Amino acid sequence: MKARVRGALLAVIVLGIGCGNADAQDDLEQKVKAAFLFNFLKFVTWPPARAPEDGRPYVMCVVDDEPFTQTLAQVVRDKTVSGHPVQVQDRAPGASLRDCHLAYLAPGPSMQATESALAGAAGAGIVTVHQADAAVPSGVIRFFLDQQRVRFEINTVAAQRENLHVSSRLMELAERVQVSTPP
Amino acid sequence: MDRAAWRSVWRRYVAGALLGTALLASAPLAALPEDLTELSLDDLMRIDVRSVSKRAEPLQEAAAAVTVLTAEDIRRSGARSLAEVLRLVPGLHVARTSGQTYAISARGFNSTSADKLEVLLDGRSVYTPFFSGVFWDVLDTFLPDVERIEVIRGPGATLWGANAVNGVINIVTRPADQTLGAELLAGGGFPRGNIAGARGGWKLGQDGHLRAYAQARDDDNGVTRDGGEGNEGLRQQQAGVRGDLSGGANRYSFGGDAYQADSDGETRFTNPSTGIDSVTRLRSDLSGANAHGLLERAMGPGASWRLAGYFDHSERKTPTAYIERRNTWDLNTEWRQQIGARHALIFGAGYRNSRDETAGPPQTLIFSPSSRTLQTYSAFVQDQIALAGGRGTLTVGSKFEHNDFTGAEIQPGMRLGWKLGDHAFTWAAVSRAVRTPNRLDSDIAIFCPPPVGLPGFCGAGETHRIGNPDLEAEDLLATEWGLNLWTARQTSMRLALFYNRYDDLRSAEPVPPIGEFANGLSGRSIGGEIVFDWKPTNRLRFEAFYSHLDLDIHTDPNSQDLGTPVQIEDGNPRHMAGLRWQVSPAPRWTFDGFVRHVGALPGDAVPAYTDVNLRLAWQLRPDLELALVGDNLLDDHHPEFGPPTRGRVEVERQGTLLLRWTPR
Numbered sequence: 122m123k124a125r126v127r128g129a130l131l132a133v134i135v136l137g138i139g140c141g142n143a144d145a146q147d148d149l150e151q152k153v154k155a156a157f158l159f160n161f162l163k164f165v166t167w168p169p170a171r172a173p174e175d176g177r178p179y180v181m182c183v184v185d186d187e188p189f190t191q192t193l194a195q196v197v198r199d200k201t202v203s204g205h206p207v208q209v210q211d212r213a214p215g216a217s218l219r220d221c222h223l224a225y226l227a228p229g230p231s232m233q234a235t236e237s238a239l240a241g242a243a244g245a246g247i248v249t250v251h252q253a254d255a256a257v258p259s260g261v262i263r264f265f266l267d268q269q270r271v272r273f274e275i276n277t278v279a280a281q282r283e284n285l286h287v288s289s290r291l292m293e294l295a296e297r298v299q300v301s302t303p304p
Numbered sequence: 305m306d307r308a309a310w311r312s313v314w315r316r317y318v319a320g321a322l323l324g325t326a327l328l329a330s331a332p333l334a335a336l337p338e339d340l341t342e343l344s345l346d347d348l349m350r351i352d353v354r355s356v357s358k359r360a361e362p363l364q365e366a367a368a369a370v371t372v373l374t375a376e377d378i379r380r381s382g383a384r385s386l387a388e389v390l391r392l393v394p395g396l397h398v399a400r401t402s403g404q405t406y407a408i409s410a411r412g413f414n415s416t417s418a419d420k421l422e423v424l425l426d427g428r429s430v431y432t433p434f435f436s437g438v439f440w441d442v443l444d445t446f447l448p449d450v451e452r453i454e455v456i457r458g459p460g461a462t463l464w465g466a467n468a469v470n471g472v473i474n475i476v477t478r479p480a481d482q483t484l485g486a487e488l489l490a491g492g493g494f495p496r497g498n499i500a501g502a503r504g505g506w507k508l509g510q511d512g513h514l515r516a517y518a519q520a521r522d523d524d525n526g527v528t529r530d531g532g533e534g535n536e537g538l539r540q541q542q543a544g545v546r547g548d549l550s551g552g553a554n555r556y557s558f559g560g561d562a563y564q565a566d567s568d569g570e571t572r573f574t575n576p577s578t579g580i581d582s583v584t585r586l587r588s589d590l591s592g593a594n595a596h597g598l599l600e601r602a603m604g605p606g607a608s609w610r611l612a613g614y615f616d617h618s619e620r621k622t623p624t625a626y627i628e629r630r631n632t633w634d635l636n637t638e639w640r641q642q643i644g645a646r647h648a649l650i651f652g653a654g655y656r657n658s659r660d661e662t663a664g665p666p667q668t669l670i671f672s673p674s675s676r677t678l679q680t681y682s683a684f685v686q687d688q689i690a691l692a693g694g695r696g697t698l699t700v701g702s703k704f705e706h707n708d709f710t711g712a713e714i715q716p717g718m719r720l721g722w723k724l725g726d727h728a729f730t731w732a733a734v735s736r737a738v739r740t741p742n743r744l745d746s747d748i749a750i751f752c753p754p755p756v757g758l759p760g761f762c763g764a765g766e767t768h769r770i771g772n773p774d775l776e777a778e779d780l781l782a783t784e785w786g787l788n789l790w791t792a793r794q795t796s797m798r799l800a801l802f803y804n805r806y807d808d809l810r811s812a813e814p815v816p817p818i819g820e821f822a823n824g825l826s827g828r829s830i831g832g833e834i835v836f837d838w839k840p841t842n843r844l845r846f847e848a849f850y851s852h853l854d855l856d857i858h859t860d861p862n863s864q865d866l867g868t869p870v871q872i873e874d875g876n877p878r879h880m881a882g883l884r885w886q887v888s889p890a891p892r893w894t895f896d897g898f899v900r901h902v903g904a905l906p907g908d909a910v911p912a913y914t915d916v917n918l919r920l921a922w923q924l925r926p927d928l929e930l931a932l933v934g935d936n937l938l939d940d941h942h943p944e945f946g947p948p949t950r951g952r953v954e955v956e957r958q959g960t961l962l963l964r965w966t967p968r
Binding site for chain 1: 339340341343345346348349350351481510511550551552925926927968
């Protein structure tokens with residue numbers, strides 16, 4: 122009897138460790154970023170023309186990152202923002218982002234690729250979230266890591282240009298930069 | 305320094321601060337909730353995304369014996385009241401003495417009027433100058449709104465002042481922007497104990513948020529030793545609000561609660577000269593209301609300022625025993641300043657005014673004078689100095705306080721923390737703390753009601769003063785040492801050891817006919833707590849702890865009080881241990897448990913006990929959680945505290961079905 126209990130206990134522990142390895146560290150970073158994105162929806166006000174109509178969802182687009190689409194979808198599942206449901210859509214690189222309220226660009230592509238994707242979305246009232254190494258004129262929010270913690274930077278010029286009102290609560294926690302489109 | 309740089313300095317030095325108000329600013333995350341959107345933005349920014357242990361550094365590198373219970377710990381404990389939640393804290397002795405009253409203390413000196421803990425709820429001190437303790441029966445809030453509970457074992461007087469002798473419990477509710485929408489909580493207990501509560505949260509203008517809650521509960525009343533009905537427990541209704549606003553560099557927070565409760569309990573009095581107990585069963589009407597406000601302002605590079613205040617009204621009417629009404633208001637301010645790269649300075653000042661009115665005869669417990677205003681002026685300063693390029697941190701500071709009983713009191717402290725590589729941290733501290741006298745110590749008298757008085761104590765119509773207006777403050781010199789070890793991935797160990805020297809402890813001198821308080825005792829306590837945490841995966845977490853306490857209290861040459869030392873030594877468990885787990889065996893299911901062992905209290909003939917609490921929860925729908933909670937499952941009933949009178953209330957096995965609904 123004792124041996125069986127011990128065996129079962131061992132199985133649980135081994136199983137646990139197995140699961141532990143599956144939960145890669147990146148997983149947490151992705152979840153934290155997803156939680157931030159959801160918070161961005163809450164703390165940004167879109168111009169009336171861009172705000173979803175009654176009963177229509179906020180649309181969050183994830184460009185070229187299928188696993189993150191899943192993570193984000195799970196995080197926002199059944200949640201609402203000011204009474205609107207939240208929808209997550211997977212977008213191929215280069216696809217139009219005009220119907221998105223928020224667009225998230227996976228880290229990785231070159232600075233150039235990020236810049237051109239962001240430039241394509243500029244002027245449509247989209248909260249673009251990217252992860253380039255430095256601020257980009259057309260990007261509204263940039264994620265970066267600081268001492269292993271996820272931080273974000275808001276380009277106030279871009280936010281203004283997109284007619285987005287960012288609440289002071291979010292502003293307070295953000296690093297702020299002003300990078301305008303080169304003439 | 306530009307804004308980004310001072311933010312980073314702020315975070316590194318002030319948010320990671322060691323003790324005290326610094327802990328109010330930093331929220332060490334013990335464990336992350338499954339749903340990260342439950343966290344505030346500040347908390348999200350604190351998560352170390354590259355460490356699987358998921359502990360924010362500040363907790364590992366806090367130079368004090370600190371435990372933090374997160375919102376998830378609280379929810380998954382299945383507890384329905386603040387006092388019950390505190391059972392999870394290693395080294396805290398939580399004993400339920402009836403359906404609604406508790407004896408709670410850290411590192412010894414426990415009693416239903418334990419007087420060596422400071423307890424704060426959103427910055428409002430909830431201990432009463434009536435007896436320097438907490439009326440746990442009416443301390444509650446809507447539990448889903450609690451963000452975290454920080455518990456420091458050991459003195460915190462350098463920042464918090466008199467009363468933070470053996471520990472500090474700091475209860476922090478979520479900012480209102482974290483509690484938008486509705487949440488409903490309903491629970492039905494078997495054989496008894498019901499709770500129902502609801503909260504709504506709204507936006508308030510552009511940058512503000514507001515929430516309001518209401519809650520009602522009736523508590524389990526327990527049984528007596530022979531299985532008979534214990535006293536009837538507590539029925540309580542409570543409601544409150546909290547609002548948070550931010551504008552530019554300013555942050556405002558305000559809130560308040562009101563409660564009303566009635567209970568049946570018993571008052572016990574032991575005659576120090578005869579040792580005879582007198583027990584009276586009494587009905588109490590309890591009510592109160594409070595309001596608090598806070599303004600916080602960033603003052604430019606490395607500096608911030610805050611101003612906080614509160615008003616608290618309470619009424620306790622237990623006819624024939626005592627009646628007390630109290631109004632307290634408190635105003636305090638605090639300045640934080642980063643000086644260069646090495647010094648993080650905090651200083652502040654405060655004023656508290658507490659006025660009470662008590663009723664005279666025919667109440668048994670009367671006070672002379674019957675009404676009294678107590679004023680406390682205080683100031684503190686603390687500097688946190690980075691040493692050896694940030695490997696070490698030295699914190700020195702002191703509280704200066706002036707009270708109406710003993711005049712000026714100085715409570716200095718010194719803490720040193722040192723990083724031993726990436727996975728180890730050690731700390732040591734020496735501090736002085738005092739417990740200043742209170743109304744009970746100084747002014748209490750016994751009126752012996754006609755027709756027979758109190759048999760064994762005094763004749764009808766006599767009044768005898770027990771309080772002593774000349775009492776000195778009780779004095780503690782605490783020495784502490786700690787070691788924290790953790791692996792990069794899943795495990796951590798925290799060890800804290802202490803040696804406390806107490807002088808001028810309150811004694812009850814057997815002066816006929818009843819007795820009188822004096823400062824006739826001194827002694828020492830030695831002990832420690834060790835906590836292991838293991839979190840192999842996101843779905844599995846274990847915590848195990850053991851705490852040891854050895855009290856040696858003796859009577860000073862000028863004292864005749866031989867009873868109290870024994871009472872103190874034998875009234876606290878030498879050993880306590882616990883094992884807690886949080887398991888998510890399948891999606892939408894959690895199975896959590898807590899096994900605890902509490903050593904015997906030989907003084908009161910309370911045997912050692914081991915008990916287990918279990919909680920099985922099913923996330924029926926994203927907005928609906930159903931939990932089945934079983935408390936004290938190993939025993940039909942067991943006593944936790946108090947003399948072995950026939951009416952001593954014992955804690956029963958109990959089942960509760962809890963429903964949590966967050967309609968969208």
